[in-house]
Amino acid sequence: AAQEAAAQQRAGRDWSPSNMGQPPNQPSKGPSSLFLLSEDNPLRRYTRFIIEWPPFEYAVLLTIIANCVVLALEEHLPQGDKTTLAKKLEQTESYFLGIFCVEASLKILALGFVLHRGSYLRNIWNIMDFFVVVTGFITQMPQSTQQNDLDVDLRTLRAIRVLRPLKLVSGIPSLQVVLKSIIKAMAPLLQIGLLVLFAIVIFAIIGLEFY
Template sequence: MEILQKALDWKHTQKIITSVIILNAIVLGILTDRSLTAEQIFLLEAVDKACLVIFVIELVAKLLVYRKNFWSDAWNIFDFVVVASSIIFISSSVSIIRAFRIFRLLKALAEFPELQILVSAMLKAIPSMSWALVLLFIIFYIFAVFGSALYGENFPELFGGVGGSMFTLFQVMTFESWATAVARPIMEVQPYAWIYFLVFILLTSITLLNVMVGIVVEAVGTISEAAKKKQAAKDAVKAQSEGYEADEVEKKIRKHFEQIEELLKARKA
């Protein structure tokens, strides 16, 4: 058990697991190629199973060492579900279960603090962005109803109903051929249609999307600052600990010198 504990605590263990996760992800990606030969598929599946064996060994080691504490970490539960599912369906034709293991790439974030900050910022921004998305949906719905009423009769393929209108408006918002495929054909029939599209673009692409970007940027700045403070606190504690250790070493050295001086005095006497 001590050996397993040391192996899990070894500073390079997580790097090795991360490398295996990335290798497994690459293999799973290559296996999606339909043009692979039988020999290539056999080799890739062998590598995939070897990666699975490593994941199982890691999981069993953690279960033996951490026991009940294993279930207190969400990442451990996620790993258990993914690896256990892969073992259960290892001989099955259900390829989606094997593909589900690609989500273990998220665990590689632990090795990259910068990615951790970005993901944490996105998660933190979700509550604020959700209200922005609600507002965006309302604007989409309003303009979809108006668009269907204004242009549905002449352009049923673009504004034939609320659903189709919202899809057309999404194309307009993303600027994907919105002028040539949507706006200009309508303007040939109804010249003032440009007002409708420009107002919609100003409200969505220029205003609301920039608001969302601002929310994420603010969250990134907040979390980055918090991470810097946390790292500074760790460095301070480490420096204090190193200073304490240096003081202890100095005390021991002085004590040895005093003992040597006492021995010399005793010999002279």
């Protein structure tokens, strides 16, 4: 009995990369990721360790900030003309998109895609991140394909890049709390805003009548 209790205690210890190749004595009953990776799979455990590793989170946040700076520096001219700076900044788009794709892939491997509770697409912020990544790949299609085969204007999809700063919210829990509080307060604030607008309109009409 003592040996069995000791074995159970060893199996319940926290995992770290050093014991990645040592599966627990008892099989995990958690949901699998992508129907392939169980909870005790070394690859899934390692990807979970990476996405929860603070340096990885900081690196993603710095990448988002750098991408926001690049988007702010872009300058669009009429008839599709671009400045020299805009052409150089446009070349960085594929690098940022690649980093965001790696981040999404690691989270999908670690959490699963969508079918079980706690999976990647069960989080509203991850849905936004995935949408930004997918639309980013569409906008990176070759120019010949865009002009000859597709009769669509991809400028609207490129405008979706303005959502990338919101990825900061998914990486900083305190910002999520602030944003949720603002959303919940929008209904009462809307009523107050209508009251203020009504008062402004009344005084504007009075001013027009006098002057």
